[in-house]
Amino acid sequence: MSRRSPIKTIHSHCHHLGWDNSHAPTARIEPGSTLELQCLDAGNGHFRPDSTADTVRSLAADRANPLTGPVFVDGAEPGDILAVTLDSFAPSGFGWTAIIPGFGLLADQFSRPALQLWSYDREVQAPAAFGTYARIPLRPFAGTLGVAPAAPGNHSVIPPRRVGGNLDTRDLCAGSTLYLPVEVAGALFSIGDTHAAQGDGEVCGTAIESAMNVTVKLDLIKQTPLAMPRFSTAGPVTRHIDGAGYDVFTGVGPDLLQAARDAVSGAIDWLTATQRVPAEQAYMLCSVCGDLRVTEIVDLPNVVVAFYMPRMVFD
Template identity: 65%
Template sequence: MCQHCLGKTIHDVNHHGVWDNSIEPVMTIKPGETVHFECLDSSGGQITKDSDVSVLSTLSMDLLNPVTGPVYVDGAQPGDILKVSIEQFIPSGFGWSAIIPGFGLLQDQFKDPALHLWHYDRHQMGACAYGDFAHVPLKPFAGTIGVAPAQSGQHSVIPPRQVGGNLDIRDLSAGSTLYLPVEVAGALFSVGDTHAAQGDGEVCGTAIESQMDAVLTFDVIKGQSLKSPAFSTPGPVTAHLDRLGYEVFTGVGSDLMTCAQDALSHTIDWLCRTTQMSAEKAYMLCSVCGDLRISEIVDAPNWVVSFYFPKVVLA
């Protein structure tokens, strides 16, 4: 067990499904302390190694995207910054990706459910096989990570917020440092929705959703404030994908959402032609390893969105 895991632990039974500053903290810690969080996957354990696609029609929405916590950080007050040093993720070796009707960038095109189960070496964390079609390099991170908002009442964990939450930023991996604006006393930090891999955009609505533990160290920065989350990384963020370059497809037009949809659709068409995989499989594969990027947003009236698909995945 790593040295960070020998400190305080919050077990996954201590989870909640909304942001609410009235939820009692599970633990109080001092700045500088490290906490080991046991996190659930975004299905809240409803999707298992024995599941098939039928599980998607019976998912309880109330159980989705649970986060472990909250933690009260002593000394954190509204107007401060909570510094979260991401030390380590301890993966489970199992994950899933899905097309969930009514969800995802191309929800109007993909109306039927689909499910893919992933099995990977949780110790070596090498590339994970996607049937006979591809191998996806892994990069664990927490999709949902944040603090309680100042507004009273219950707030959904699904949309991201100015205090963090469901950010789905794949570069919040081990070694990165996240900075969150504090809006309530103690910050009331929680984390969950852990992923084994994801592309920028999480285009089908899911990554490689995978239960794992997160080891985090906390500090409070006084006398400074943030309006929204910020983070720093220890080095390159795409080294696990860059080795063989990318195939890139663009969407060009006056609406960024339509441009993004077009760029993704062109990539899926290419994957289907190149590998003979189904469009559903291509859509999920794009979600776990391909990146949406705004390439141009200044030359009105049209903008350019590009979808980068890493060649190493098909090598």
């Protein structure tokens, strides 16, 4: 993708917490404009290189997932689509992954806080070390990006929404374009929760959470109703991590969520037994590089969910 010089930088101090269409815009732009937005990490700067697992306990949930913006797009109105083309990511070089008590797919099995700190070359972005256990290929992307909902009031940033939000979809990386339904005048676009890497599912609740600058181009598609977000990618989406194959674990049963839990539990059991990874670290490792997929959903009453653990992270 060709690089454009950003016409405006939205600094990280121009951020908000929660979706609210009454937030004053931090910038007003014409459709087709390119912006650089400085994004804080999901912990709002809570974690430092000397943080420990105890630091997780003091993480304030009401300060999490700050969003840079909102940006008012001239001419945007309900019934339009905002097309967000993700041009590039400039990661900070520092990140964190945590088990947060009460949060995550297996919260009942992992009740104690845990923390993994990451340091990586922000220029080369070579695979980052997960202690002595694995090396994780990096693929920066934005976990949360969306526009303001029409419903009044302040809405939590944690659940994803029809207008985008906390999608946590790793393929929203450089080269992808996200299409969002506009519900309010100006769209009021915001972005944050940037990740250096994540597996599909983000099963422990966090990825490699990492502050970074994101360059985007914002366009309008007029009066084209869209029910839910959709996106397009510039090329293959798994090639960066599938070179050595996978070990795959399944969950089978009538409940989709329980099948997902069973698949991830199977992967954790395998990691502790064969790779000698402690269970808490295995859970976080699954979250940053393993992929949770629904592989069969039509042969009711049971469904099949599979968890793919890439072998190349252990090479």
